[in-house]
Amino acid sequence: MSGTLVLVRHGQSEWNKLNLFTGWKDPDLTEQGVAEAIEAGRILGERGMKFDIAFTSELTRAQKTCQHILDGVGQSDLKTIRNEAINERNYGDLAGLNKDDARAKWGEEQVHIWRRSYDTPPPGEDGESLRDTGARVWPYYLTDILPHVLRGNTVLVAAHGNSLRALVMVLDGLGKDEVTSLNLGTGIPMIYELKADSTVASKEVLGDMSGAH
Numbered sequence: 001m002s003g004t005l006v007l008v009r010h011g012q013s014e015w016n017k018l019n020l021f022t023g024w025k026d027p028d029l030t031e032q033g034v035a036e037a038i039e040a041g042r043i044l045g046e047r048g049m050k051f052d053i054a055f056t057s058e059l060t061r062a063q064k065t066c067q068h069i070l071d072g073v074g075q076s077d078l079k080t081i082r083n084e085a086i087n088e089r090n091y092g093d094l095a096g097l098n099k100d101d102a103r104a105k106w107g108e109e110q111v112h113i114w115r116r117s118y119d120t121p122p123p124g125e126d127g128e129s130l131r132d133t134g135a136r137v138w139p140y141y142l143t144d145i146l147p148h149v150l151r152g153n154t155v156l157v158a159a160h161g162n163s164l165r166a167l168v169m170v171l172d173g174l175g176k177d178e179v180t181s182l183n184l185g186t187g188i189p190m191i192y193e194l195k196a197d198s199t200v201a202s203k204e205v206l207g208d209m210s211g212a213h
């Protein structure tokens, strides 16, 4: 057995609440999002979880979620590394648009393809598909995050719906069709125990993700 990797998608953001494509835009957590992050910290604290290091993105909603979790486990001052490699996928020209307005304009199916397909990027020069997102998340995971886990440490990663989907896809061995139905709930910790060869020994989800979309 090696170490422990805890992945948490940030709590509800202002733009999640308003049903807007967010990507690299930087809205804050809502009151509910703060409560979700605090609850994640509480349940992890209740389990006696202690982290050796934390990673988060360059975006406020993930950073605040990370800090609430660290506060909850009694480690407010833990070393935390921020890197845009684990930012949300860039939503290109969709950023800031309402998701229902987009469905009305381009159709349900097209919007679903942009949101959940593996390799179709959203429109716009900067738009990233899940594959593009994985192409920056996965190398960063391998070079910066995984070595800590393989040293036997317990590592927190507070990031985003799609940057974490890219990671979960590989950890869980999902194919490009299976990943289209993977939706991560806000503020719900996923605890992975990794083996020394970096494969997954066990996964536990501390909450109900069935309503995530």
Ligand SMILES: O=C(O)[C@@H](CO)OP(=O)(O)O
Residues within 6 Å of the ligand: 016, 020, 021, 022, 023, 024, 088, 091, 115, 161, 162, 213
């Ligand atoms: O807008 C976004 O950046 C993401 C996450 O909130 O949305 P979606 O779930 O549609 O990929």
